[in-house]
Amino acid sequence: MxxxxxxxxxVEKQPSWVILDIQGVGYEISLPLSVFAGLPALEEKLILWIHQVIREDANLLYGFARLEDRQLFRELIKVSGIGPKVGMAIMSAMESSALLQAIQQEDLQALTRIPGIGKKTAERLLLDLKDRLKAWQPQQMAKLELPLGAELPAIDPRAEAEAALVALGYKLPEASRAIAAIAAEAMDTQDLIRAALKSMAK
Structure with missing residues (x-):
């Protein structure tokens, strides 16, 4: 099933995953950074749309705040060479509406700015998805408005960058060391990711 x-x-939240308690059972669910930004406080109710991947050695759950976001993720991972980890990294780097617009407008430059996505992968995304997503409306994928008076929780750019590297397939200790080795302060998440990827490629 x-x-x-x-x-x-x-009951627990980190930039790349949460633990959801359901009748005493804790479900570990991976999620994009865009979902993490809108999470409620601990002990509050949370509803997530789930994409499940069952392998011989693992049963993995990927969570999304909106059904449309889950569908976009499923379209992404249909593309050759784009597995769930890369799909999560893509959706962490761009809001769904911006990603959809980039694909529909064949904006290769916007896609190659995503950490870990080179020109060939971006071209494959455009080739495979532009027709399948032609009828999708970017405004329908827009981020849901927060309730009146609500504020997004502050997120440490280093924690975001570390989570994105893990989503790209790097081990947590390796990602942590790479981020810690970057001495520059006041760098945003994308700059940290690019610098860390560059240092690990040496």
Whole structure:
């Protein structure tokens, strides 16, 4: 039986994953950074749309705040060479509406700015997805408005960058060392990711 949606109590959250308690069972769910930014406080109710991947050695859950975001993720991972980890990294780097617009407008430059996405991968994304997503409306993928008076939690750019590197397939200790080795302060998440990728490629 495949899991498509989960509703439970948020008991732990990190930039790349959460633990959702459902009747005493804790489900570990990977999620894009855009979802993490809008998470409620611990012990509050959380609903996520789930994409499940069952392998011989693992049962993996990927969570999204909106059904449309999950569908976009599923379209991404249909592209040759784009697995769930890379798909999550793409959706962490760009809001769904911006990603959809870049694909529909064949904006190669916008896609290659995503950490870990080179020109060939970006070209393959455009070739495979531009027709499939032609009828999708970017405004329907826009980020949901927060309730009146609500504020997004502050996120440490270094934590975001570390989570993005893990989503790209790097081990957590390796990602942590790479981020810690970058001495420059006041760098945003994207600059940190690029600098870390450059240092690890040496």
């Amino acid at each position: 495949m899991i498509g949606r989960l509703e439970g109590k948020l």
